[in-house]
Amino acid sequence: MSEVDVIVIGSGPGGTCAAIFLAQAGKRVLLLDKAEFPRFHVGESLTGIAGAVLVELGLADALDQQGFPRKGGVKVIGSGARSEFFAPVLHTTWQVRRSEFDRMLLERALEAGALHRRGEVIRVLRDGERVRGVQCRIPGEQEPVEIAARYVIDATGQHALFSQLGLAGKRKINETFDRQVALFTHIEGATRDPGRMGDNTFIFYSKLHHWAWFIPISPTVTSVGVVIPNEVFRPLGGKDAAMRWGLENINPDLTPRVADRPWLEPVRTAFNYSYTVEPFAGDGWLCVGDAHGFVDPIFSFGVSIAMQEAREACRRICAVMDGADWREQMEGYAEYCRRGFSVAEDLINYFWQWPIVLGFQMRGSMRRDMIRLFGSDIHGDEELPAIGVMRRALARERARRDAGGPAEADLRPA
Numbered sequence: 444m445s446e447v448d449v450i451v452i453g454s455g456p457g458g459t460c461a462a463i464f465l466a467q468a469g470k471r472v473l474l475l476d477k478a479e480f481p482r483f484h485v486g487e488s489l490t491g492i493a494g495a496v497l498v499e500l501g502l503a504d505a506l507d508q509q510g511f512p513r514k515g516g517v518k519v520i521g522s523g524a525r526s527e528f529f530a531p532v533l534h535t536t537w538q539v540r541r542s543e544f545d546r547m548l549l550e551r552a553l554e555a556g557a558l559h560r561r562g563e564v565i566r567v568l569r570d571g572e573r574v575r576g577v578q579c580r581i582p583g584e585q586e587p588v589e590i591a592a593r594y595v596i597d598a599t600g601q602h603a604l605f606s607q608l609g610l611a612g613k614r615k616i617n618e619t620f621d622r623q624v625a626l627f628t629h630i631e632g633a634t635r636d637p638g639r640m641g642d643n644t645f646i647f648y649s650k651l652h653h654w655a656w657f658i659p660i661s662p663t664v665t666s667v668g669v670v671i672p673n674e675v676f677r678p679l680g681g682k683d684a685a686m687r688w689g690l691e692n693i694n695p696d697l698t699p700r701v702a703d704r705p706w707l708e709p710v711r712t713a714f715n716y717s718y719t720v721e722p723f724a725g726d727g728w729l730c731v732g733d734a735h736g737f738v739d740p741i742f743s744f745g746v747s748i749a750m751q752e753a754r755e756a757c758r759r760i761c762a763v764m765d766g767a768d769w770r771e772q773m774e775g776y777a778e779y780c781r782r783g784f785s786v787a788e789d790l791i792n793y794f795w796q797w798p799i800v801l802g803f804q805m806r807g808s809m810r811r812d813m814i815r816l817f818g819s820d821i822h823g824d825e826e827l828p829a830i831g832v833m834r835r836a837l838a839r840e841r842a843r844r845d846a847g848g849p850a851e852a853d854l855r856p857a
């Protein structure tokens with residue numbers, strides 16, 4: 444049986460960044476992915492924190508050369524002038540076509556010294572509770588292959604492999620964001636705002652949990668996605684019809700931008716994408732990125748959370764390999780991840796509760812904190828004052844509802 448220090452299962456941004464950081468720390472790393480690259484993936488708008496990681500990895504020039512637009516911020520557009528606001532990015536960042544972006548990160552991991560094989564992991568190998576490797580199917584090989592490692596990282600995204608295998612906990616559906624379906628494609632020649640504003644992410648919304656993204660990923664191609672509640676989606680008569688309905692009904696500013704433009708990709712869907720898994724770290728293993736949970740795509744936190752967790756995972760794994768207590772390190776890692784999720788969730792809940800108030804706060808004394816939050820600076824030890832304000836308002840609102848009072852929201856359910 445061959446042996447490495449760390450096996451990373453999955454070559455999305457979480458897996459490749461973990462492999463890069465670990466290889467840079469001198470570990471022997473093997474990345475395994477069942478997919479042939481390049482492959483399509485949703486998740487194309489990157490926050491400022493993700494941009495800072497990319498600059499640190501030396502990828503800025505390559506991203507520019509690839510023609511990925513530099514993102515200046517996110518413009519959120521409701522159904523009236525009062526409901527519009529703009530959140531500038533915290534650091535330089537990009538809008539990306541994920542097939543090319545993920546391939547670039549994989550190449551960077553190989554340059555850093557990681558190994559990569561195509562292979563589908565089907566089992567984890569254990570000594571009692573301790574994970575000591577994996578069994579995987581390698582294309583062209585008759586029998587599954589066993590590979591030993593001191594640590595194994597699950598970075599399999601929404602496949603959540605360790606949860607499926609019963610090593611990590613069961614998927615717990617996040618009921619606030621889960622009754623929704625996302626439909627998406629790439630659109631040629633959609634009308635953007637003039638100048639640099641045209642390179643930004645636009646979020647359109649009108650009613651509660653009805654929204655659309657508009658993300659320019661090349662000089663002419665825009666990723667467009669529509670998110671609607673399941674009960675709205677079901678009677679619409681299929682994916683294409685539901686996508687069309689969303690483009691025509693979610694917000695009047697979106698409709699003319701995309702009318703009669705060619706769709707370059709088949710309409711894809713994502714359901715049940717909002718969940719958590721507990722526990723997600725143990726003796727010789729941990730999960731990074733979507734493999735242990737995902738909150739909601741509206742403010743584009745997914746890739747940057749995966750990258751930040753990859754860095755923290757590397758730090759913790761190196762500490763264990765240097766002799767630190769694994770329980771303490773894994774608990775520290777889990778706390779770090781939960782902190783980020785909790786801030787992301789509270790920000791998004793607050794937005795849906797009081798979108799117009801949030802727009803005012805973006806222009807007022809909370810602006811600096813807001814820019815940090817929208818940049819996905821969400822893992823810090825200390826609570827930012829703005830998130831404290833939001834949490835207190837959400838707690839008051841919960842108490843009011845529990846006492847049977849009326850909801851105090853900018854938007855009423857559709």
Ligand SMILES: Cc1cc2nc3c(=O)[nH]c(=O)nc-3n(C[C@H](O)[C@H](O)[C@H](O)COP(=O)(O)OP(=O)(O)OC[C@H]3O[C@@H](n4cnc5c(N)ncnc54)[C@H](O)[C@@H]3O)c2cc1C
Nearest residue numbers: 453455456457477486487488564599600732733740745746
């Ligand atoms: C509708 C929607 C819109 C989104 N929009 C954004 C956005 O604009 N910006 C943003 O930052 N995020 C966005 N996200 C989130 C983003 O897509 C994810 O958070 C991000 O891709 C997670 O990266 P990851 O590395 O954890 O997993 P992934 O990128 O999903 O990578 C997982 C990899 O694991 C491999 N794999 C799976 N099972 C196995 C196995 N058994 N063996 C080997 N390999 C395996 C897969 O082939 C895949 O390559 C969005 C998500 C959704 C649902």
